[in-house]
Amino acid sequence: MTASVTIDRVTQTYGGAVALHEVSLDIAAGEFVVLLGPSGCGKTTLLNLIGGFAQPASGRILIGGRDMAGVAPAARPTTTVFQDYALFPHMTLAENVGFGLRMRGMGRAQRREKAAQMLALVGLPGREDRRPHELSGGQRQRVALARALAVSPDVLLLDEPLGALDLKLRRQMQDELKAIQRQVGTTFVHVTHDQEEAMALADRIVVMSEGRVSDLGPPREVYLRPKSLFSAAFMGEINQIPVVAGQSAIGAYPGTGTLLIRPEAIGTSGALALGQATIMDAAFFGTHVRVHARIADLTLTLHLPQDADPQPGAVMMLYASAHSFLESR
Amino acid sequence: MRRLGYLYLALAYGFIFLPVVVLVVFSLQDGRLPVPPFQGFSLRWYGKILSDRGLMTALGNSAAVAGVSSGVALVLGFLAAHGLARVRLPGSVLMRGVLIAPMTVSYLIIGLGLLTLFNQMGVKPSLWATGIGHVVINLPLCFAICFAAMGDHQKSAERAARDLGASEMRVLWHVSAPMLAPALGAAFFLSVTFSWDEFIIAFLLTRFDVTLPVEIWSMLRSGLSPATNAIGSLVFLASALVVIALEALFRRSK
Numbered sequence: 391m392t393a394s395v396t397i398d399r400v401t402q403t404y405g406g407a408v409a410l411h412e413v414s415l416d417i418a419a420g421e422f423v424v425l426l427g428p429s430g431c432g433k434t435t436l437l438n439l440i441g442g443f444a445q446p447a448s449g450r451i452l453i454g455g456r457d458m459a460g461v462a463p464a465a466r467p468t469t470t471v472f473q474d475y476a477l478f479p480h481m482t483l484a485e486n487v488g489f490g491l492r493m494r495g496m497g498r499a500q501r502r503e504k505a506a507q508m509l510a511l512v513g514l515p516g517r518e519d520r521r522p523h524e525l526s527g528g529q530r531q532r533v534a535l536a537r538a539l540a541v542s543p544d545v546l547l548l549d550e551p552l553g554a555l556d557l558k559l560r561r562q563m564q565d566e567l568k569a570i571q572r573q574v575g576t577t578f579v580h581v582t583h584d585q586e587e588a589m590a591l592a593d594r595i596v597v598m599s600e601g602r603v604s605d606l607g608p609p610r611e612v613y614l615r616p617k618s619l620f621s622a623a624f625m626g627e628i629n630q631i632p633v634v635a636g637q638s639a640i641g642a643y644p645g646t647g648t649l650l651i652r653p654e655a656i657g658t659s660g661a662l663a664l665g666q667a668t669i670m671d672a673a674f675f676g677t678h679v680r681v682h683a684r685i686a687d688l689t690l691t692l693h694l695p696q697d698a699d700p701q702p703g704a705v706m707m708l709y710a711s712a713h714s715f716l717e718s719r
Numbered sequence: 720m721r722r723l724g725y726l727y728l729a730l731a732y733g734f735i736f737l738p739v740v741v742l743v744v745f746s747l748q749d750g751r752l753p754v755p756p757f758q759g760f761s762l763r764w765y766g767k768i769l770s771d772r773g774l775m776t777a778l779g780n781s782a783a784v785a786g787v788s789s790g791v792a793l794v795l796g797f798l799a800a801h802g803l804a805r806v807r808l809p810g811s812v813l814m815r816g817v818l819i820a821p822m823t824v825s826y827l828i829i830g831l832g833l834l835t836l837f838n839q840m841g842v843k844p845s846l847w848a849t850g851i852g853h854v855v856i857n858l859p860l861c862f863a864i865c866f867a868a869m870g871d872h873q874k875s876a877e878r879a880a881r882d883l884g885a886s887e888m889r890v891l892w893h894v895s896a897p898m899l900a901p902a903l904g905a906a907f908f909l910s911v912t913f914s915w916d917e918f919i920i921a922f923l924l925t926r927f928d929v930t931l932p933v934e935i936w937s938m939l940r941s942g943l944s945p946a947t948n949a950i951g952s953l954v955f956l957a958s959a960l961v962v963i964a965l966e967a968l969f970r971r972s973k
Contacts (some may be wrong), residue, residue, distance in 0.1 A: 441882065475948045476879035480897045489893075490883035534879075541883060 393454030393544035592654030660709030765783025868902035
């Protein structure tokens with residue numbers, strides 16, 4: 391029902407180009423891990439290697455402690471939810487969901503019963519005899535999820551499953567996906583380029599860049615204490631203030647590296663004083679007021695509370711309530 | 720201007736269908752010769768051919784050769800198309816070209832080649848030999864139709880099927896073939912009509928058991944008769960029914 395996944399120094403190349411560079415990663419049984427990164431970062435390549443759709447150039451992949459070298463997708467304890475759903479258009483929903491069970495030799499009546507259960511689990515009860523073309527995009531993705539979960543895989547792989555859905559539906563599906571994962575307890579490995587989706591779903595986020603793991607940890611940690619500049623910027627807007635030998639645009643700060651402050655951490659109070667700033671412009675964004683302000687020749691982006699109404703040209707004292715520091719190596 | 724258009728349409732249809740109409744009309748001739756003047760309506764020629772043992776045997780032979788050879792051509796063409804569409808091999812463009820090439824060779828040449836080859840191998844002319852000849856001419860057609868129909872849509876469904884534990888055979892049987900059903904139907908029925916009408920290969924490769932076109936040809940050697948018109952009309956009717964069935968199949972899949 392669930393198993394750990396170990397990626398051990400896996401390298402993958404496509405015609406000379408390195409898609410993955412000695413990636414190592416341990417995923418615990420029952421964990422919801424999100425592989426996050428821009429297109430071309432290697433996240434989908436890694437997912438395909440776990441699913442068995444490609445073989446690594448070097449390194450090992452273990453699922454539940456078993457080496458998967460040379461094991462075909464059909465023989466792996468994994469199933470995949472594809473971005474394009476890949477439902478079988480000539481089959482009913484019950485036949486779609488029951489397909490994997492049929493391949494495992496389960497009888498018709500049992501298959502149908504299990505398919506009905508799975509469809510109910512994903513919020514489509516009583517639709518066994520419909521066909522995929524009668525469904526909306528979100529419903530099709532639910533069927534794809536039910537189909538992949540019906541065979542009780544140890545590890546479920548999700549390849550940008552929500553990418554084709556509109557924003558509102560995507561947020562709703564995220565909540566449901568998380569709930570379903572808790573209910574079934576299967577290890578989920580989910581690929582996305584949407585950092586909000588990653589934070590909504592993940593027990594742990596793996597930020598990837600150019601074929602390497604750039605950062606990993608629980609959403610809070612990756613967001614608040616990123617271990618790389620790439621991860622800091624990819625997780626959301628952030629102010630990067632260079633510090634050279636204890637000196638920076640906002641005054642003295644020990645070390646050499648980059649001071650990282652999220653826009654929402656800047657305000658009129660806080661532990662770290664940033665200095666007197668001149669407001670350049672401000673715009674109301676609903677949940678906050680987005681402001682650009684200058685301290686000397688440093689431009690900061692900050693989010694002030696809804697009720698703030700800063701005027702361009704005004705000067706105010708700014709503080710950071712939270713920040714992190716990334717030492718340069 | 721519009722009247723002129725209709726006139727043109729009428730002429731074009733006339734040009735295409737007049738021979739068939741003449742064929743059918745004089746198959747109903749109440750006389751000895753299928754030529755004007757029309758001497759009256761009679762179904763006796765149909766009665767005659769339907770009670771003609773040799774003719775009916777030939778009809779059965781034609782149907783069997785068409786069905787079996789088209790089935791074989793379809794299976795081989797589908798498997799070849801699936802393989803070449805899914806697996807990238809060195810020289811796959813060349814392989815595709817070689818598979819389609821027989822389409823450009825005349826049936827006479829293919830027939831002669833097979834006759835020579837079968838002689839060398841000691842294979843006697845028979846319906847089986849004719850069937851093999853028809854597989855040769857219809858395989859490229861089936862391959863081309865199936866290959867054109869293979870898309871990414873099927874490819875990802877096949878991938879999903881494999882991921883869910885299906886073996887290659889079961890992927891083909893449960894996913895690829897049903898998803899391509901309209902193309903497979905089109906390829907099969909086109910093959911059937913080609914095989915059904917085919918004369919020259921059948922003529923060269925049969926001896927005692929013959930197909931319908933060969934039987935008609937031997938009837939024609941003893942002169943024109945409304946009976947040949949009647950059998951021609953029946954053949955036309957059978958082809959037309961297959962085309963209508965094909966059309967219906969495509970309509971439904973849309």
